[in-house]
Amino acid sequence: xxxFVCPECRKEAKVVVDHAAGxxxxxDCGLVxxxxxxDETSEWRTFSDDSSSNDPVRVGGPSNxxxxxxxxxxxxxxxxxxxxxxxxxxxxxxxxGSNPDRALLVAFRxxxxxxxxxxxxxxxxxxxxxxxxxxxxxxxxxxxSQDAILAACLYIACRQEDKPRTFKEICSVAxxxxxxxxxxxxxxxxxxxxxEMGRSMVMGTIHAGDFLRRFCSHxxxxxxxxxxxxxxxxxxxxxxxxxxxxxxxxxxxxxxxxLSDDKKPLxxxxxxxxxxxxxxxxxxxxxxxxxxxxxxxWFAKEETLKxxxxx
Numbered sequence: 273x274x275x276f277v278c279p280e281c282r283k284e285a286k287v288v289v290d291h292a293a294g295x296x297x298x299x300d301c302g303l304v305x306x307x308x309x310x311d312e313t314s315e316w317r318t319f320s321d322d323s324s325s326n327d328p329v330r331v332g333g334p335s336n337x338x339x340x341x342x343x344x345x346x347x348x349x350x351x352x353x354x355x356x357x358x359x360x361x362x363x364x365x366x367x368x369g370s371n372p373d374r375a376l377l378v379a380f381r382x383x384x385x386x387x388x389x390x391x392x393x394x395x396x397x398x399x400x401x402x403x404x405x406x407x408x409x410x411x412x413x414x415x416x417s418q419d420a421i422l423a424a425c426l427y428i429a430c431r432q433e434d435k436p437r438t439f440k441e442i443c444s445v446a447x448x449x450x451x452x453x454x455x456x457x458x459x460x461x462x463x464x465x466x467x468e469m470g471r472s473m474v475m476g477t478i479h480a481g482d483f484l485r486r487f488c489s490h491x492x493x494x495x496x497x498x499x500x501x502x503x504x505x506x507x508x509x510x511x512x513x514x515x516x517x518x519x520x521x522x523x524x525x526x527x528x529x530x531l532s533d534d535k536k537p538l539x540x541x542x543x544x545x546x547x548x549x550x551x552x553x554x555x556x557x558x559x560x561x562x563x564x565x566x567x568x569x570w571f572a573k574e575e576t577l578k579x580x581x582x583x
Contacts (some may be wrong), residue, residue, distance in 0.1 A: 424457035440546030523555035557583035
């Protein structure tokens with residue numbers, strides 16, 4: 273508390289500063305002597321993911337451990353007046369030559385954009401950044417499609433975080449890289465990292481249920497149909513059906529759709545799942561004999577299953 277002559281009390285009084293409200297208040301009469309006080313002291317912030325630094329007065333975003341300088345750098349902005357051209361040129365020189373992580377920053381930004389477009393959480397984006405940094409350090413990706421490499425890193429990160437995406441979904445945000453290029457890049461990255469680690473790389477197991485709800489949402493299916501398809505997919509795991517999880521999910525959706533009031537054409541299911549219609553038919557052929565076990569009783573009775581299309 274500081275001593276101050278209060279104009280209301282007309283005597284020397286003690287005042288306190290309310291930093292939250294920005295007011296200076298007299299402790300005797302409660303008069304606000306100064307409003308909207310500006311706190312000119314250092315800004316103290318804490319970052320839980322930046323435990324390496326013990327300086328609480330550092331401001332700005334948390335540092336990135338994948339970058340040489342932690343991602344904290346100074347940028348020279350363009351000045352006004354006669355020296356604008358010189359300062360602008362100096363800024364361009366600084367951005368081009370003095371930042372050793374410029375290529376990494378561009379790659380991380382691209383991965384972040386793809387992750388945002390797919391609605392992925394930050395942990396997947398961070399894992400993709402780590403994978404790309406490891407591969408980039410091996411100096412083995414030169415001459416390969418950068419877009420395919422970045423997309424492959426994101427695909428692997430989704431697998432490792434148990435939030436898999438199909439190659440078609442990754443391809444839709446991969447800036448022109450094809451499914452075949454992303455698939456080749458994925459195999460290449462996995463091989464490179466496994467050789468570096470000296471052991472097999474954990475990719476995470478893919479289940480049909482990982483894709484089902486997303487497919488149903490894109491098709492606009494009812495809640496009951498989604499629940500029935502989810503149960504059907506879970507029950508299919510007890511059967512020896514040797515098909516890809518994506519095609520099984522698509523086939524289960526096709527089966528449940530036939531039993532619902534809002535039937536979905538096979539071509540729409542094929543488009544959403546990114547699987548050929550013939551592939552879905554083949555998987556449906558394996559599911560059809562077990563329809564009584566797969567379809568929940570509350571959704572369709574056994575005699576109702578007769579309306580299912582023959583495989």
